[in-house]
Amino acid sequence: MFLFVSGYCQKIPIVGYFGIPEQNISVDNYRVMKDAGFSISLMNFSNLNNALNALDAAQKVGIKLILFFPQLHSEPQISIPKIKNHPALYGYFIGDEPFPSDFNNFVKYLDIIKTYDDTHKFYINLNPMYASKERFDGIGYEDYISQAINKLPFSFVSFDHYPLVDNKIRKEFYENLEIINRQSKKYHKSFWAFACSTIHFDYLKPELAGIKLQQFGNLLYGAQGLQYFTYWTMTSDPNWIKDNYSYSIVDDKGQPTPTYNIVKTVNEQVQRLAWVFSGARSDAVYHTGKNIPQGTQKLISIPEQFSLFSTKGKNALISCMSNNGKKFVIVQNKSLDEDMVLEYQLKKNIKKVNNTSGKLIELHNATKYKDLILPGDILIFAYNN
Structure with a gap:
């Protein structure tokens, strides 16, 4: 839990x-x-x-x-x-x-x-x-x-x-x-x-x-x-x-x-x-979009916890982090002026972190989600190590 x-x-x-x-x-x-x-x-x-x-x-x-x-x-x-x-x-x-x-x-x-x-x-x-x-x-x-x-x-x-x-x-x-x-x-x-x-x-x-x-x-x-x-x-x-x-x-x-x-x-x-x-380790960082920044890695395959994971070609930063026995997949919209939609579906038990409260939100494996990420903002998924 x-x-x-x-x-x-x-x-x-x-x-x-x-x-x-x-x-x-x-x-x-x-x-x-x-x-x-x-x-x-x-x-x-x-x-x-x-x-x-x-x-x-x-x-x-x-x-x-x-x-x-x-x-x-x-x-x-x-x-x-x-x-x-x-x-x-x-x-x-x-x-x-x-x-x-x-x-x-x-x-x-x-x-x-x-x-x-x-x-x-x-x-x-x-x-x-x-x-x-x-x-x-x-x-x-x-x-x-x-x-x-x-x-x-x-x-x-x-x-x-x-x-x-x-x-x-x-x-x-x-x-x-x-x-x-x-x-x-x-x-x-x-x-x-x-x-x-x-x-x-x-x-x-x-x-x-x-x-x-x-x-x-x-x-x-x-x-x-x-x-x-x-x-x-x-x-x-x-x-x-x-x-x-x-x-x-x-x-x-x-x-x-x-x-x-x-x-x-x-x-x-x-x-x-x-x-x-606080205390987190950045285990791997990837980028999506048409222009992959120099010296970085392009996201080739989607995170294993997902059956669907798409930024629709938009420029995004994907960070895989670990902290205190938990794992996180975090998506950042790298645009300064355009919203980004992340389409995803889970194949493992994962929760989403509410940006307003910092609390965890239940997600369902059978559901296909479309979440809006504002310019510069992030979307956090959390699961047990």
Whole structure:
């Protein structure tokens, strides 16, 4: 029998990258963040006192911080003992998008922090596949990821890949997820992934289908933490204004933008389904449709639990996952603007997961079903291992 506990105990960590700036630290601002479904704010601070103020405010609403401030480098023996026992400290920000030539310096810095605190998380965010070749110091992308995981003692693999450019999916997106998933498994690490949640460069205004496509795509490849770039709208630097940073989750005064409710909706859905994804392993991922992404596998035969399983040629992602003695077949509609119908019939005892409640729905083997999947959304089937 299936066991489902309403309210789910497990949760997916959700990070607001470039969270609440030090000049805007307040309990109210962290509460707004919490209400959108965030559990972690990632932010740099100019000094220890501001970091402590942020930790105190965040603690009052149940937010944790990944942080950096200069004294972590200059006076670790003084600064780390003052924060390491704070209940709101999640971990230390070590660096973003390093070159391979940076790895040794990162290791030295990590070793210093570990001298004073070896219990919290260490956060390093890696480059995406589409970064310029110069960022990889002459090695291939998969070798870059492999070396990073092998050399850097971070707590989990984090990488950013913003796949929606001019409202089209980058050709490298799914290959990037394949590589991260493969290398994370090789080294027995979990990985966390991003969605782009702000206008900048050629990234357009965030929409519901696009956020779902990114975050559920991450989860179907096995991500164990989700991140958003950015939470706060970045306007404190003239270059950010020039690059048109806007429509992030909150504006530069902390007021929710239209993106706020979109992200809140997705985060709430993710947590309703956390019993599926938290701790899950992505066993195999396939793609359907006319254009199979580079570096991925085409679905050749239908899952064995079904006698009929058809996306009618539409672009879809099919993930076979396992978690806590259960198996899942999950279908994602990869279109940003068109609904998809999955036609299916069962030949084994399978249940469907309700996206609204996260609860299980009985299905009948004799029935042919046609289920609508909205753009970017998913349909989950569950059965006993």
